[in-house]
Amino acid sequence: MAVNNSYLLGLYGGTYDPASSAALTNLVTRKAQPTAPWSTAAQATAPKPDALVRQALGGRKFVNEDAAQLDVKGASADYKKLFALYQGLDTLNALANRASTKGLSSSELALVQKRFAAGLEEIGAYLPKAEFEALRLVQGTSTSVSKTTAAVPRDSANSITGPIHEGALDTPVAAFAGDTRFNITIKVPAGLSTTTTSIAIDLSQLGSTPRTLDAVTGFINGKLADAGFQTRIGRDQIKAEPKTVTVNGKPVTLPAGPDKWALAIRGTSTETVGFTAPDTSDAVYVVQSAGAAAQTATTTVNGVTTTKTTVPASTVNQILKFQSDGGSAAAPTAGNVGETQWVDGRLSQEKLPDGVKTVRASAVGPDGSLWLVADVEAGPGNQPIKGSQDVALLKYDTAGRLVATRTLGAASSASGFALAVDADGNVAVAGSITGSLNTSSTDAGKAGEVATVADSFVTVFDKDGQEQWTQRRGARAADEATSVAFGAGGTVYIGGRSKSAMTGSTAVGGWDGYVQAFKAGEPYPTAGIVAKVVGQAQFGTSADDGVDAVTVDGSNLYTAGVENGRAVVRRFTLDASGVPTLASTRDLGVISGEIAGLAVSNGKVILTGTSRDSGLAAGTTTTANSGGKDVFVAALSIDLVAAGTDRLNWYGSAGEDSAADVKVVDGKVWITGIANRAADAKDTDPTNAYLTRLDPLTGAVEYTRTWSGDGDQAKPMTLAVAKNGASVLDRLGLPQGEIDQSDSKLLTAATSLRVGDRFYISPADGGRATAVTIDAKDTLATLARKISVASGGKLKVTVASEGGAVTGKDGETTTTTGGLQRLSITAKDGKTGAVLTSGETGRDALLGLGLSPGYIGLAAADTRTKTFGLGLPSNLTLSNADAIKAAGEKIQGALKAVRDAYRGLAPQDTSATTGGTVPAYLTNQISNYQAALSRLTGS
Numbered sequence: 001m002a003v004n005n006s007y008l009l010g011l012y013g014g015t016y017d018p019a020s021s022a023a024l025t026n027l028v029t030r031k032a033q034p035t036a037p038w039s040t041a042a043q044a045t046a047p048k049p050d051a052l053v054r055q056a057l058g059g060r061k062f063v064n065e066d067a068a069q070l071d072v073k074g075a076s077a078d079y080k081k082l083f084a085l086y087q088g089l090d091t092l093n094a095l096a097n098r099a100s101t102k103g104l105s106s107s108e109l110a111l112v113q114k115r116f117a118a119g120l121e122e123i124g125a126y127l128p129k130a131e132f133e134a135l136r137l138v139q140g141t142s143t144s145v146s147k148t149t150a151a152v153p154r155d156s157a158n159s160i161t162g163p164i165h166e167g168a169l170d171t172p173v174a175a176f177a178g179d180t181r182f183n184i185t186i187k188v189p190a191g192l193s194t195t196t197t198s199i200a201i202d203l204s205q206l207g208s209t210p211r212t213l214d215a216v217t218g219f220i221n222g223k224l225a226d227a228g229f230q231t232r233i234g235r236d237q238i239k240a241e242p243k244t245v246t247v248n249g250k251p252v253t254l255p256a257g258p259d260k261w262a263l264a265i266r267g268t269s270t271e272t273v274g275f276t277a278p279d280t281s282d283a284v285y286v287v288q289s290a291g292a293a294a295q296t297a298t299t300t301v302n303g304v305t306t307t308k309t310t311v312p313a314s315t316v317n318q319i320l321k322f323q324s325d326g327g328s329a330a331a332p333t334a335g336n337v338g339e340t341q342w343v344d345g346r347l348s349q350e351k352l353p354d355g356v357k358t359v360r361a362s363a364v365g366p367d368g369s370l371w372l373v374a375d376v377e378a379g380p381g382n383q384p385i386k387g388s389q390d391v392a393l394l395k396y397d398t399a400g401r402l403v404a405t406r407t408l409g410a411a412s413s414a415s416g417f418a419l420a421v422d423a424d425g426n427v428a429v430a431g432s433i434t435g436s437l438n439t440s441s442t443d444a445g446k447a448g449e450v451a452t453v454a455d456s457f458v459t460v461f462d463k464d465g466q467e468q469w470t471q472r473r474g475a476r477a478a479d480e481a482t483s484v485a486f487g488a489g490g491t492v493y494i495g496g497r498s499k500s501a502m503t504g505s506t507a508v509g510g511w512d513g514y515v516q517a518f519k520a521g522e523p524y525p526t527a528g529i530v531a532k533v534v535g536q537a538q539f540g541t542s543a544d545d546g547v548d549a550v551t552v553d554g555s556n557l558y559t560a561g562v563e564n565g566r567a568v569v570r571r572f573t574l575d576a577s578g579v580p581t582l583a584s585t586r587d588l589g590v591i592s593g594e595i596a597g598l599a600v601s602n603g604k605v606i607l608t609g610t611s612r613d614s615g616l617a618a619g620t621t622t623t624a625n626s627g628g629k630d631v632f633v634a635a636l637s638i639d640l641v642a643a644g645t646d647r648l649n650w651y652g653s654a655g656e657d658s659a660a661d662v663k664v665v666d667g668k669v670w671i672t673g674i675a676n677r678a679a680d681a682k683d684t685d686p687t688n689a690y691l692t693r694l695d696p697l698t699g700a701v702e703y704t705r706t707w708s709g710d711g712d713q714a715k716p717m718t719l720a721v722a723k724n725g726a727s728v729l730d731r732l733g734l735p736q737g738e739i740d741q742s743d744s745k746l747l748t749a750a751t752s753l754r755v756g757d758r759f760y761i762s763p764a765d766g767g768r769a770t771a772v773t774i775d776a777k778d779t780l781a782t783l784a785r786k787i788s789v790a791s792g793g794k795l796k797v798t799v800a801s802e803g804g805a806v807t808g809k810d811g812e813t814t815t816t817t818g819g820l821q822r823l824s825i826t827a828k829d830g831k832t833g834a835v836l837t838s839g840e841t842g843r844d845a846l847l848g849l850g851l852s853p854g855y856i857g858l859a860a861a862d863t864r865t866k867t868f869g870l871g872l873p874s875n876l877t878l879s880n881a882d883a884i885k886a887a888g889e890k891i892q893g894a895l896k897a898v899r900d901a902y903r904g905l906a907p908q909d910t911s912a913t914t915g916g917t918v919p920a921y922l923t924n925q926i927s928n929y930q931a932a933l934s935r936l937t938g939s
Contacts, residue, residue: 068084088122089870093888100881139837141854144856149850150752152779152821179728221233265739276737280725281724283324283730286689288717347731352374365425373431385410385752387435389415408470409754424463426462426468430457455473475498492519514547515537517535539582548594548595549561556638557574565590568588571585588618591611619635620648660674663721748776758845769837784799795833835855
């Protein structure tokens, strides 16, 4: 059939000018917009919130264009898409409100959370495919420039200690007093090898010269210069700022105190700096929570009860470092600058990063570094997390400086329960995860249940914190890994509990205990090393059982846990492949408490925990229970057969005593917890912490310290012991060993991103989306190139540096420290840009980068297409009251964006003029007709 071009051109005037086509403009302006679903008239017949919830829980689609009715003939299809999207958002809002209902059963809440997550994912998938004609609608934001909140540390040869002096520069520094001797080591390349020089520093050589900051640093720099090195020690000023505190519920601003000063190590790229001390002692790290909880007041008016916070919480998480009574290092006689609640023997007090919720395990590596496994509710530092809670592995040097942070990258929620370090410095972390995790492992039998049921996981990192492999293993019901240990040949053993059969095992009943053995397999090009299960065992009674601790001694694997209310230790023999086989069991009797630790030392199996005198028995009881809840220490034979040398000792006071963590070193037991608490004590009552070392055979207490915390609250969480980890360097804020001057630049190490995470980039005017996938060797620079290519050159991506504070001058050279690098993304031409879309749940790289999905470009320069951003994060959850509130606020913002887009489609009133603006959708349609005519006529 021939096309009458003259007829078509006659319809649209050959070329179209809205300003001069009065007839067509008036025709359009007489058309009303379709009635919106949020209008009063539509709301009268719309489904009520309860009905929306029932429909969603019944599995009905959230976004259904077929159900969106338009009452204006010939209206743009954009209206139907907007109305369908609005209905989906309204359903999400109804689910969020339902989740906040008091008395909701756990099963219904789980279903509401699951359907909310499904609806959020459905809306995210719908938007890129909606193909609006007259507008652009994106899930995230509309902006001209977007920067990652995730950042990679910039290399620096400079390092700053904590504050060691407060006040004027011409006064002596207390930290320099007494016998202060240490060595500075400088390592430089020499051909294919390196040479290391040790420079002895002895402040007694200053004689009668006052040991001020400038005098001491000048003395040290003279030694460095004489040895021919460029490294220098300077000072860094920490400017005092006014402080606001709350007094009787009102903020009070205190004046700024004296300035503080720290040491600045200013190195070069060719000189690796380290520190050693001639005299050392063992060090003990205690991680604790301190500070008062928030104070609230509850009032009831007209039957409505309101709770208001009158005094905000002052809680912080801290690392305390103590010097034990062994060795010859000199302990300080007071706390360091700015520290609180000092106790004799304590070397330092460091605050953990904001966002750390709790720390459940800690261990010291062979290089003396301290590793912590923490649950974080917000990304530490510059590492945004993907879900509501993630697991973070934190590495500290001996001076308390955070040198590395590694996050698991869970899409929903994860908890870290256990940590182990082997002789080579490799680190294993175990715990539980709910929701997606981008890993090569499978979730056995969990299809469709991953979002709500917890699985066990174990991740292994090398000594530098680079992830080696992650294995996620699950039963059909909930399970979690509560303990982890290294065996021979790199085998990793986890113990935990499961509500159903682990793959390849048989369930016993209730919660069962289990152990699994993993070995690293062959590396995959895209997924890295994949671990394989080499053996497992599931055991217990028909009641609730579990494994609370595991340890490996040669060819034996020991587990300890509470099984049907009894303390039980099991021994498994390990064959050459590491497969565990149950060999013997020891039942110690009824326990009214918990298992805290398990170790093998000096030919004895050492079991620790807390209990009342409920009938526990293990050979001779040397020290009796005090009458309340005490710490118990049982020393058992290696084969778990009852022997005359078995011992049971109790440690505690008349009140309630807890054992937050236990470590066995050189046959002696270190314990930390809360001491002598009243049985009926409230959470706000004062708590005192303790650190004790005792002999497990005699029960003799060899070392003990007790202390309070800020707000009269000190609650230990973990402890770790470092052999020879304390020295005079602690007073100076200097670390033992080489200073780690650069962190990994790999995105999989410096952020919560995992290999295979991705997001999509599509053209601003619609079209096929291109995936940007994270590889194992990606850095900010390589990712920048990927984004530019995926956008077809429409986006300009740069690696922007920021931060870095001036720390002082050395002669004519000004040095800087710190500094971060982030990605900055703009439209290459300053206008057009592109659209970023989130990756799939569990694989969304935008969350790990801290980038919002949406349009990047200059919307104001595009007169044909208006851009609207929903501002709807893809990681919203209904996991707790705060999350529900945040989700509701974001959904309300998204609903408003849809209403704004509807108004943006409104025809302009041009009845009083011959000119005017035709609706955008009609302008676009006419432009499309003109383009088609041009192709037909060849003009």
